Amino acid sequence: MNCSASLAKKHIEKTLFGRRQCRGLTDLRSNALNDILPKISIGEDKLNLDSSTNPSEFFERKYSEHWLEIGFGHGEHLSALMRKNPDTAYIGAEAFINGMSALTLDIKDENLDNIRVIMDDGMIIAKSIKPNSLDGIYLLNPDPWHKKRHHKRRLINQQNLDIFAKILKKDAPLIMSTDVECLANWMVTHASNHPEFNWQAESKSDWQTPPDDWITTRYEVKGAKNAKKMVYLLFERKKND
Ligand SMILES: C[S@@+](CC[C@H](N)C(=O)[O-])C[C@H]1O[C@@H](n2cnc3c(N)ncnc32)[C@H](O)[C@@H]1O
Secondary structure, three states, rough: HHHHHHHHHHHHHHOOOOOOOOOOHHHHHHHHHHHHHHHEEEHHHHHOOOOOOOOHOOOOOOOOOEEEEEOOOOOOOHHHHHHHHOOEEEEEEEEOOHHHHHHHHHHHHHHOOOOOOOOOOOOHHHHHEEEEEOOOOEEEEEOOOHHHHHEEEHOHHHHHHHHHHHHHHHOOOOEEEEEOOHEEEEEHHHHHHHOOEEEEEOOOOHHHOOOOOOOOOHHHOOOOOOOOOOEEEEEEOOOOO
């Protein structure tokens, strides 16, 4: 194992909390996973955790924009975007094999040019890519951990927001959603207090109503335990450095 791969492995071991579980994949899903994942996976050599990789290096051709979605679940949002915007490149991370197998089954008959993924902690990608290189980030219902003792595991925290601010271009959106009230408060407080982000909401309806063309996922329809209403949190990376 080379140095960067071993670094990435240490990071993974430290952060994944054993989330890479598999609950009885069907043959269909397991075949799609075996067939498609190798074609769309980002190579370990590009995941050096040293802010040096241009996201365009993940793709075979040039794209007008590069977007990242961390924790894509079954991938409905990512695959819908990929189909809708063939000239935009999408990078996705999902730690669970069940989610990744659902995405690969969904897109197995598509042209796979504009999507690249890792089945791991999305922060590995975020820490590997160059500053000012992303056109947007989606973090949709990312943190299923509501309890206080799980706060350290949350994807939205000051340290990760620093990294998101670094890799987003100026004015680029950070789009988050959650249906758990305490997480919504947590996300708003952390992102609003961050010096590099502006919250775009001007009134209650801005965060209670899905943005135009919002793609609804199965999770969003089904809702989480203790969930009330979905909130849509649109932040923007500030212009100034
Ligand atoms: C509640 S589900 C939501 C899925 C999807 N975003 C949606 O809204 O339908 C949260 C997903 O985020 C994934 N996840 C959470 N933190 C992650 C991380 N740091 N890297 C990769 N996946 C992550 C979990 O494995 C899980 O599948």
